[in-house]
Amino acid sequence: MTIIATLGGLGEARAKGITAAIDRDEALWAHSFDVSETTPGIWHVTVYFEDEPTGEERAALARLAGGTVFDFEELPETNWVAKSLEGLAPVRAGPFLVHGAHDRSAVEANDTGIEIEAGMAFGTGHHGTTSGCLIAIDRIAKAQPIRRALDVGTGSGVLAIAIAKRTKARVVASDIDPVAVAVARGNVRLNGVASRVRTVVATGLNHAVIDASAPYDLIVANILAGPLVALAPAIKRATARRGAVVLSGLTLDQERRVAAAYRSVGLRRVAAIRLGEWATLVLGR
Helix, strand or coil, X not given: CEEEEEEEEECHHHHHHHHHHHHHCCCCCCCCEEEEEEECCEEEEEEEECCCCCXXXXXXXXXXXXXXXXXXXXXCCCCHHHHHHCCCCCEEECCEEEXXXXXXXXXXXXXXXXXXXXXXXXXXXXXXXXXXXXXXXXXXXXXXXXXXXXXXXXXXXXXXXXXXXXXXCEEEEXXXXXXXXXXXXXXXXXXXXXXXXXXXXXXXXXXHHHHHHCCXXXXXXXXXXXXXXXXXXXXXXXXXXXXXXEEEEEEHHHHHHHHHHHHCCCCEEEEEEEXXXXXXXXXXX
């Protein structure tokens, strides 16, 4: 079940102010949200809930709405990733070509092909955050050896597969969602890297397998700004002395906040990749 809460008829400043507040709110920061301009000068905010919103979450939305009301709607059960893949062209990011089964013939001799089957998990390569991470992975692989890697919030498994194909690393791919982990495991097998990628269900970095494989030469986390800030100390502890960290899932206006959180624990920004309204950060000690 997916419940969406929508607040429309907003000016740009107010809409972006509400999403910034959602990102900081203790009851709401873990939920996905979207802000968009529906007609010129008219914006709306949408917040997504996997279950019926709690009383605390509804109260937080009412507080942020400030006198107006969020509309709640239950979406029908739909495999949105499968639906979104219909007709999508392959995506290039650095040496990687992310494609569906229907576009296997598009993979050329010098491409690193990654085939992603439709599933209930984020990560088809078409989103700017995924493309940014793929570009960063390629650049890091050219600059330094990667023997152990961690993909936090793996979704479809696309980034873990990319690391395994681009390097000789052993990769741990984790996600809080068991459905995503099942999808990732299938994609890992499909791409022939099952011997070097281990998938686990984990909240953040809290798992024995993640602990046992640390420290990591490369950690990637393409999730949300709020969880990224919360995970900064754990990610720092799990990063090898000369290791690299790639963070994404960030809008441009969230970049500075996340970079500051990691700088405070001793990881500095080395580079930023900006694709449209999305940012990917590369950090090092």
